[in-house]
Amino acid sequence: MKKSKSTPHLSVIHRFWFIPAIAAVAGIGYGLEAGLNAYAMSLLANTGISILLAISLNWVIGITGQFSLGHAGLMAVGAYTSALLSLRLAPALSLTGLTGFAESAVFSVNLLIAGLVAAFFGFLLGLPSLRLKGDYLAIVTLGFGEVIRVLFLNIDAFGGARGLPGIPNSTHFFDVFSWVLIAVLIFSRILNSPEGRALKAVREDPIAAQALGIELFQFKLKAFVLGAFFAGVAGGLYAHFLQYINPQGFDFNRSFEIMIMVVLGGMGSLTGSVVAATLLTILKEALRPLQEITHIDFRMILYSLALIILMLLRPQGLFGSKELSLTFLKRLGGKR
Amino acid sequence: MFRQNPSRLTFALAAVLALSFSACKKKESTETSAASSSTILIGEVGSLTGSEATFGISTHNGIDLALKQINAAGGIGGKQVQVVTIDNQSKNDETALATSKLITQNHVVAVLGEVASSRSLVMAPIAQQNQVPMISPSSTNPKVTQVGDYIFRTSFIDPFQGEVMARFASENLKAKKLAILKDVKSDYSMGLSQFFIEQLKKSGGEIVIEQSYAAGDLDFKSQLTAIRAKSPDAIFVPGYYTEVGLVARQARELGMKMPLLGGDGWDSPKLYEIGGKAIENSYFSNHYSHEDQSPRVQEFVKNYKAAYGATPDGLAAMGFDAMMVLAEALKKTPDLDHKKLRDAIAATKDHPGVTGMLTLNSERNPIKPAVVLKVENNQSKFVATISPSAAPTK
Numbered sequence: 149m150k151k152s153k154s155t156p157h158l159s160v161i162h163r164f165w166f167i168p169a170i171a172a173v174a175g176i177g178y179g180l181e182a183g184l185n186a187y188a189m190s191l192l193a194n195t196g197i198s199i200l201l202a203i204s205l206n207w208v209i210g211i212t213g214q215f216s217l218g219h220a221g222l223m224a225v226g227a228y229t230s231a232l233l234s235l236r237l238a239p240a241l242s243l244t245g246l247t248g249f250a251e252s253a254v255f256s257v258n259l260l261i262a263g264l265v266a267a268f269f270g271f272l273l274g275l276p277s278l279r280l281k282g283d284y285l286a287i288v289t290l291g292f293g294e295v296i297r298v299l300f301l302n303i304d305a306f307g308g309a310r311g312l313p314g315i316p317n318s319t320h321f322f323d324v325f326s327w328v329l330i331a332v333l334i335f336s337r338i339l340n341s342p343e344g345r346a347l348k349a350v351r352e353d354p355i356a357a358q359a360l361g362i363e364l365f366q367f368k369l370k371a372f373v374l375g376a377f378f379a380g381v382a383g384g385l386y387a388h389f390l391q392y393i394n395p396q397g398f399d400f401n402r403s404f405e406i407m408i409m410v411v412l413g414g415m416g417s418l419t420g421s422v423v424a425a426t427l428l429t430i431l432k433e434a435l436r437p438l439q440e441i442t443h444i445d446f447r448m449i450l451y452s453l454a455l456i457i458l459m460l461l462r463p464q465g466l467f468g469s470k471e472l473s474l475t476f477l478k479r480l481g482g483k484r
Numbered sequence: 485m486f487r488q489n490p491s492r493l494t495f496a497l498a499a500v501l502a503l504s505f506s507a508c509k510k511k512e513s514t515e516t517s518a519a520s521s522s523t524i525l526i527g528e529v530g531s532l533t534g535s536e537a538t539f540g541i542s543t544h545n546g547i548d549l550a551l552k553q554i555n556a557a558g559g560i561g562g563k564q565v566q567v568v569t570i571d572n573q574s575k576n577d578e579t580a581l582a583t584s585k586l587i588t589q590n591h592v593v594a595v596l597g598e599v600a601s602s603r604s605l606v607m608a609p610i611a612q613q614n615q616v617p618m619i620s621p622s623s624t625n626p627k628v629t630q631v632g633d634y635i636f637r638t639s640f641i642d643p644f645q646g647e648v649m650a651r652f653a654s655e656n657l658k659a660k661k662l663a664i665l666k667d668v669k670s671d672y673s674m675g676l677s678q679f680f681i682e683q684l685k686k687s688g689g690e691i692v693i694e695q696s697y698a699a700g701d702l703d704f705k706s707q708l709t710a711i712r713a714k715s716p717d718a719i720f721v722p723g724y725y726t727e728v729g730l731v732a733r734q735a736r737e738l739g740m741k742m743p744l745l746g747g748d749g750w751d752s753p754k755l756y757e758i759g760g761k762a763i764e765n766s767y768f769s770n771h772y773s774h775e776d777q778s779p780r781v782q783e784f785v786k787n788y789k790a791a792y793g794a795t796p797d798g799l800a801a802m803g804f805d806a807m808m809v810l811a812e813a814l815k816k817t818p819d820l821d822h823k824k825l826r827d828a829i830a831a832t833k834d835h836p837g838v839t840g841m842l843t844l845n846s847e848r849n850p851i852k853p854a855v856v857l858k859v860e861n862n863q864s865k866f867v868a869t870i871s872p873s874a875a876p877t878k
């Protein structure tokens with residue numbers, strides 16, 4: 149059920165708008181890197197990673213309706229895979245000390261592998277657990293996240309409790325935001341396709357969806373694996389941003405942090421997740437001076453207060469399940 | 485089933501999470517404003533809330549005490565010193581942002597932190613890339629200072645304690661035959677054992693048996709029976725307090741009377757809770773003892789008690805020393821140039837610290853003494869100070 153058949157050249161722009169978009173990200177990235185200081189850049193990178201985590205979790209929870217609390221575990225898989233590739237494999241292939249385009253290219257391959265490994269783990273996790281519903285699924289995925297963390301804690305080759313230091317500093321603005329762009333692109337394209345509507349049907353009414361001939365389990369699993377892929381990529385970006393990872397960084401608090409972003413933005417709204425992830429990451433830093441002036445950390449109190457008020461006034465989250473900017477972007481693309 | 489009532493569930497979830505967030509209150513204050521020419525700004529990243537808060541607050545108090553003394557004495561080169569403290573909630577990501585904020589927004593001349601080696605490993609690459617000197621007061625993982633030439637520490641590193649206990653065993657306890665019971669899962673324990681063995685051989689001692697366990701084990705009887713058969717003079721157990729307490733109990737049950745030896749992993753009130761009577765008359769190495777009668781230590785203890793109403797622990801002493809080492813280096817670099825400051829810190833020699841005379845070696849690790857404590861009546865009593873041998877430890 150395509151909305152409208154557009155003229156061929158328009159559909160080309162429509163289909164490949166991400167190429168100029170990625171070029172723009174690269175341009176903005178290099179511009180910002182020159183103009184902004186390291187703190188602002190790392191705040192931006194942090195924001196991008198949060199966005200990636202939030203939209204990939206929202207894909208599972210909001211769009212497909214599968215309540216998963218194991219996102220930190222999948223992120224950990226990606227982070228460790230990516231870090232080990234950089235620390236163990238890259239020196240063997242003499243792919244270290246690269247800069248500029250070569251670095252980004254190698255890093256993209258690295259992240260792709262990290263994402264695929266995380267997706268594989270997502271597949272393994274989804275296979276038994278996606279047959280469960282609601283609370284049961286939440287508990288199983290929460291357990292999975294902890295199992296992953298404890299595994300990394302106990303395997304010496306992965307650094308154990310001491311973690312993995314010395315990961316190269318490869319996460320730049322361009323890497324983060326081109327992946328954010330890719331994720332948004334893929335998610336939004338699927339969302340507006342028959343498969344996307346099938347996923348929403350699975351969320352809204354599984355029985356009716358099944359009656360319509362939708363393979364419930366298969367759709368859930370596909371969505372889950374895709375979400376896991378981007379969680380893994382985000383993990384890889386995180387590892388190369390922090391340059392050090394240890395299992396402590398992937399405990400269930402991390403899953404909850406991502407969950408808050410999803411809930412705040414509105415479950416089922418990718419736009420909402422992007423906005424909420426940006427808002428929360430920047431808000432936490434923006435409130436820091438307040439702590440320096442008042443000598444008391446109001447940060448967490450205000451942060452919690454904002455959440456409570458928002459949930460009282462807008463329980464469906466900032467955006468509910470609406471996608472504001474996407475239609476806007478499309479309209480923009482259509483006019484051109 | 486979840487989708488049918490999302491609003492109520494999400495609200496409940498948000499409320500619970502919000503409460504858990506607000507539970508992490510911050511206790512310590514921060515002094516800062518924009519950098520001015522009449523003050524010297526130093527950054528501190530500390531775990532003032534979160535899982536390692538007790539360590540972080542002790543360290544912060546130590547730094548704060550040093551700061552007050554420096555400013556009371558007229559500051560450095562006529563300038564007052566200010567420490568900008570950022571709480572990282574014992575989290576890695578917060579540490580990264582806090583460190584780059586201190587360096588790029590506050591323009592601090594140097595950063596102090598962190599207690600935990602893991603978070604020092606997050607800070608170190610950022611400090612190194614920005615060429616800002618960093619001193620970790622108490623991270624003992626050897627990898628921290630290996631990050632680069634701008635990274636220093638003022639605590640000794642893990643392997644040194646192995647050497648200390650070996651020398652204590654052969655020189656003070658006159659033990660000849662020693663047994664080792666190590667934790668195979670921990671780098672810390674393995675490092676201590678390795679250097680214990682090396683040093684013991686040099687001092688003419690003998691390892692009669694080596695046994696191992698894994699952290700989390702509850703039963704050590706088979707290892708202990710094997711050790712009993714060799715009747716050693718003492719057993720070196722370089723683990724953490726939980727397992728050590730159990731090992732002590734089970735050893736006494738098996739009728740083994742020899743003392744146990746260990747490192748700073750024993751330093752917790754839990755040791756006495758778990759070990760009880762069984763852990764009495766055992767010895768472990770630590771960074772400092774508040775019972776040390778040297779005037780430097782006693783003056784520090786007196787001042788600290790007056791300021792914070794508590795007996796300073798090792799972390800407070802190390803925080804104090806880190807700040808003082810930095811202050812000494814700042815005195816030598818009036819123009820506050822990062823490179824010159826780095827060189828001045830690297831040149832630290834025979835600094836009279838609370839935790840002993842401190843000299844930084846070429847690997848930016850301190851050469852300084854350790855203290856050995858004896859467990860008596862559920863307390864640790866100061867026994868001896870062991871200075872490092874001439875050769876710098878790794």
